[in-house]
Amino acid sequence: MTQTNATIAKKARSRAEADFATWLMMAKLGSFDDLPPNAQDFLNRYRARFGEMSEAKSKTIAVNEIYLTYYKEMGGTGAAPEPEPRPSAAGGDNVVKFQKPRPPPKAAAASSTSRAKRPMPAFLIFAAMVAVIAAYKFLVK
Template sequence: MAKTNASIAKKARAKAEADFATWLMMAKLGSFEDLPANAQEFLSRYRARFGEMSEAKSKTVAVSEIYLTYYKEMGGTGTAPEPEPRPLSKSPTDDNVVKFQKPRKPDKPAKPAGPAAAKRPIPALLIFAGMVALIAAYKFLAG
């Protein structure tokens, strides 16, 4: 039976973490009233704890409350086992931060030596102006 309680605890913990993150994001986006009543209660208690403790500690307590509720609802018996400690990130804010990196510029090919190095591409506007001048000259001379 302990193995069953352990698997229930693992599922309850994962669901609690996912639900809390979802509820918190929905509340931040202005959809607090659209959440189920139990979610609103958990988030209200979470917000009330801000004055007493840090945000990270408040989140931990809220997820633990949700976990205990889910553990009982999923049929866990006895005291809910403590979840396995999660690996710590480099800093407490890394959990919710997505870091964007600029794409690396490809290395430029080596410039060829000799006469090919002296050639520069001709701008498109210069080519267009030359074509217009040729057409105008042809019409003037032909007509």
């Protein structure tokens, strides 16, 4: 099955973004030496550029470099197509604040059915037993 250059480009772009994020996190956690040599090279170039320009711009350039490398490795021919720009987050972070899910609204019918299914109180059971025993003794004599 042959893939088109657009398909290869899309896969290469996704892989480049994921790998760069992984490598960057590993480097921040102190595992830079455990990364493969090509990853170390990309991160060293990223760090050098980071001193000269903004973080967002240096990340974009680093991901593009990785993308071009992956595009060629995956069998892309010719110049790598420019990917569509992704919408950037307002805060520059993709973390979403956790919100506790809201409980479902309780309907009036649900509360009345729950009362109907309520277990019989112990006092009622005791009173019924006393009545049965009294009736038995009264009827036996």
